[in-house]
Each structure stands twice: as C-alpha cells, then as structure tokens.
Amino acid sequence: MVHCFSVLWAAPLHYCPVLLFLQSTIMGGKRKKSESEGGGNDDKKDKQKNEMLPSMIKNKEKRSAVHAKLKHEKKLEKCKKAKARNAAEKRALELGEEPPPKKIPRTIENTRELDETVCRPDDEELFAGNDADEFSSILKYGRTPKVLITTCRYNSTRGPAFISELLSVIPNAHYYKRGTYDLKKIGEYANNKDLTSIIVVHTNRREPDALLIIGLPDGPTAHFKLSRLVLRKDIKNHGNPTSHEPELVLNNFTTRLGHRVGRLIQSLFPQNPDFHGRRVVTFHNQRDFIFFRHHRYIFETKATKQTDSKSKKTKDVTDENISQEKVIARLQECGPRFTLKLISLQHGTFDSKGGEYEWVHKPEMDTSRRRFFL
Template identity: 80%
Template sequence: MGRKRDREAGSDDDDSSKKHSKKRTTDVDQVSVKPQLLPSMIKNKEKRSAVYAKIKHDKKLEKKKIAKAREAAENRALELGEELPPRKVPRTIENTREADETVCKQDDEELFAGNDADEFSSVLNSERPPKVLMTTCRFNSTRGPALIKDLLTIIPNADYYKRGTYDLKKIVDYANNKEYTSIIVVHTSRREPDALLIIGLPNGPTAHFKLSNLVLHKDLKNHGNPTGHKPELVLNNFTTRLGHRVGRLIQSLFPQDPEFRGRRVVTFHNQRDFIFFRHHRYIFETRENKQIVASKKKDDKEEDDNGEEEKTPKLKVIARLQVIHFFFQSGCWSRWVGYMVETCMG
C-alpha cells in the first residue's frame, strides 16, 4: 500500500511539473509573439488617427530612404562605368493578367480573312465613303442635341435629323434609301445622355453603349476649336475577337484617309471593359514658343503635358449589347458575357 501511494504521489508530481513547463513555454511564446497593434483596433478616434499618421509617415520615410539608396547606387555605377542595378517592374493589371484565349493573334488567318467579307469591309476598303445619320430618342433634353452638336464636329460626313415621332425602323429605311452607312442614336435619361446606339447599314450589326463621365465641349476649360480636317483615328487595346469587331464598327464611322496636316486625333482607349474617348489636336512647338509657354502661370490649362490641346467632349462608355442584325428583325439574337457581349456570328 505504501509503495502504491509513493508511486501515485510521484506520478502526480510529474504531471504537475509537465503542466508548469507547458505554461512556461506558452508564456514565453506569448511574450515573444506579441500581436501587432493596428489602427483599426484602437477605439479612440484621435489616438487611432495619430497612430495611422505615424505609420504612414514611417512608410513614407522608408520609401524615400530606399529611393535615395537606389539613386546613389545608380550614380556610383555611372561613375565607375558599371552596369546599372536592375529596377523592379511594378505589378499592374496588364502585366499580371492571365493569358486570354480570345485575344487575336497576328497570324490568325481565319480572323483577317473574315474582315474582307464582314459588314464593314466596303467602308474600310474605301469602296464607299462613310456617311452617318445622327438623331435622338423621342423624348430628349437639351444635353442630347448638345452632344450631337459635338459629335458632328468629330465625325465627318455626318448629318443630324430631328427624331420627332418616327419609329426607328422607318429611320433605318430612310437612311438606307439615302445611302447612309451608319446611324447613331443618342438616348437621354433624366436630362442627361446615358447611351449611344450605333447601327451599321444596311444589315447591321447594332451596338449599344452606356455613357458615363460625359464632359461636353462647352464645359472644357480653355478648350480649342476643332478644324475641318479629317481626323486620325487611334484604337487602343481592341485585341479580343469582340474588341476587334467593336473596333471595326467604330472605324467604319470615320474616313480612311486622314489629313495629318490638321493634327486632329480621335482616340478610343479600351481598358477594364470601358472605352475612354478623347478628341485632341497635337501642338508642335519651337524652343522659343516653349519658353513663352513655360513663363505662363501654372493654372493655365490650355494644353496638357503631352503637347495636346483639348477639343471636344471626353466620355467613358461601356459596351453593353451587340446584335448581329437590327433589334426589330426576326431571327436576331445576342449572348451576354459579363458587361461585354459575345457577338453571335451564326
């Protein structure tokens, strides 16, 4: 009996020593790994903002320190005639994007062979000049015709007709009889232009674009006035099959023989499923003119840093729907893919 009691007492002592050792190790771990105090964990607003400002200031100082060290290393390498240290490439949406199967390749013979037989080939091959009819929706505001007034200065060979009570089908028939190649309908909602409908003639396609961030010509500060020269068209990042088709639809609105002497440029930039539109005119300056411009005040915004003068409106559009034929034709269909639409060629 005595031996059993001694054994039990010894086992109890071992268990208690193990528990104490575990507690000590956990205490040491807790002391070594102290949780970081985040500004979001502080309830007091003044203390939280002070801690956040200090963290932001420390990050700014660290960034300046790294940039200064990199600049010193580059200067040292230039003095010694050595190779410059490699710079880190910033991570962007473009260089981290996964490979897309729908992106058109330069050796895609099937795609480029289809360009000669699509609806825009006659205009883009200069077989007939582009001719655009512009109109509004039935119940429009003053901003709708104001946008059309700006579009008339951008797109050559464009005519404006009041909508009245005519159906869109009758307008299409009239445009076909007058040998128009495209129709642009400006839709307004709550007194603001919110959509563009572009119809290719005679057999489509029809594309619907939603408008946002519209800035008209009269709202631009220190804007220039466009000349009568035919503009140069720039299309950026229309690389997918859908983008290629939308780009050809936009391209069919403009003449294919731009007058470079006028230095007018119309840019459509596709990014993140949005199409950004700009209309500007290049400015080429001599050294004397640059010195005169540099002596002006900084708040003078007549031209931007790239030597470009703003002309007519800026806007951002998103392609919401594209149909192979007209909306009112039987047998037309479309397929949605997110915000963009996959064109149905069947």
C-alpha cells in the same frame, strides 16, 4: 499477516507512503507539463501582441499613434530602397555598366486573366475575316462613310447639345429629327439614302445615358452605356475644332470582341485624314471602359540651355552655355469628353424582339477584377 494487510488496506490514503510517492510523482509531472504549456502560451501571446493590427486596439489615441508609427517606418524603408536604387544606378553610370533593370509595378492591366481570344500578329484567320466582314467596304475599299445621328423618342435639353458636338467630331454626319418614327423605318430610309451608319443618342432624366451604333446595311448593332459626359463649354481652356478630317487613334482593343468593336468605331470616320488640320480623335480602352477624347495638337521647337559642369569649375569662363533644340507637342482639348461601356453586340441591324446577339454583358460574368473582354 492477514490482520496487517487488513489494517493497511483500511488505512486512509495519505498515511500510505507508497501511495503518497505515486501521488507526488503524478502531480509533479502534471505541474511541469502545465508550466511548459504555460510558457508556450506566453510565447504565443507575445507573438500575438507583436502581430496585433492597429485596428484591433480599442483606445483611439493609442491606435492612431501605432498607425502613425507603422506608416513612418514604412516610409523610411521606402526611402532607403529608393536611395539604394539611385546609388546603384549612379555607380553603374560612372563605371560605364548597364544600370539595374527597373521593376515593373503590378497593376490590374498587366496581371489580367489569360484570355484565349486575344488577337495575335500572326493570326491569319483574323486577317482573312477582316477582308470579308461588314466593314471591309469602308476600311479596305475606301467607301466614304455617311452617318445619320438621331435621338430617342423622348428627347431632353442636353441631348441636342451633345449631338451638335458629335456632328463637329464625325465628318459627313447629319442629324435627323426622330419624331414618332420607328427605328426599323429609319434604317430602311438610311439604306435608301446610301448611308453607312446610324447613331442613336438615348437620354434619361434629361441626361444622355446610352449610345446605339448601327452598321448599315448588314449590321452589327452595338449598345453602349454613356457616362461622365462633359460638353465643350464645360472644359477649361477648350479649343474649337476645324472642318479637317481627323486622325483616329484606337488603343488596347486586343481581343476578338475588342477588335470587332474597334472596326465598328473605325467605320464611322474617313480613312484619309487631313494631317494639316492637326485634329486627333482618341478611343482608349482600359478595363473595358472606352474613353473618348478630342484634341488639337501642334509641334514646337523649344531651346533648352544646359550649363557645362567643366565651365562651372573654372572661374574665368562662367557664362558658357550649351543650347539645344527640343521638339515638344502641345495639346488643346476640343471636347466633348465621355466614357462608353459595351452592353451588347447584336448581329445585323437593330431588332429588340428576334435579334441574335454576338455578346451580351451579364452580372454573373464579373467574377474577377482582372477579367476583361475587350
């Protein structure tokens, strides 16, 4: 027995039937496991191939073909949804039911971040502050605004052209040459002349690039970046403004800061517009960019003819038409056209050294595209 076991132990492994059985079972299990894993990898590879983006394809012709195919499929799907929506609206009108509500598209404006400073109609503190702020003497008690417009010390050729158009936009505005006078001395002179505001047009490289609006006598001072300036002569089919006092339209100044900036702009214009002149000045705030437009408008009655569907079916009466009068508004832009971006709002009149700022725009404040301050 001892000799038999010694022979069995000394024999090679592939001659032992027990070890061969164990080895075959172990290798078979590994093979099945590898096959199962390989099958899962194949499924993953197929999914990756199906989810592959066109930009991941190296061949340019194949990439453009796949992109065109995906774009065509997306267009067909959009057309199907539009046809189904139109069919549902038509069916609802035929049955006398309410049509399905229209979907509101997602925009940056309606998905803006929540702001605690947004003004509400029932905000009593806001209305109480309006009666005691720096603009109440003009906006509440009807004081006539008088505006002084001047330039920076180093003026350009396009600056006076812009100022001449501002003079035609803002009533009771007067231009004074800057010369070498300091801005504080200009403020003292304006206070002595009983003026209400100062507008300074700053130019850089022969182009107006900033606007400074100073409220008198107690401020505030707003510094705006000026861009996309188009003068009246560069506007196609432009009109010439009249001497009537314009109507003022302020849009989307919703926050406390926007409300204050809107009241500062409003204090530049008289509060009794002349509607016979049909002039309108618009300051439209969108994504903290204030777009300025100046138009003349007119209302016209236009006769529209609608053919009756029943008269079309009858052969005898084919020329019966139903005439309706429709009132339309026509606009003619007078110019200029520019865009403002608020840089800072300062307490009191302009003071570059010891001034206290209410709000200053900084680059680290731009954390999201959906965050607005006005």
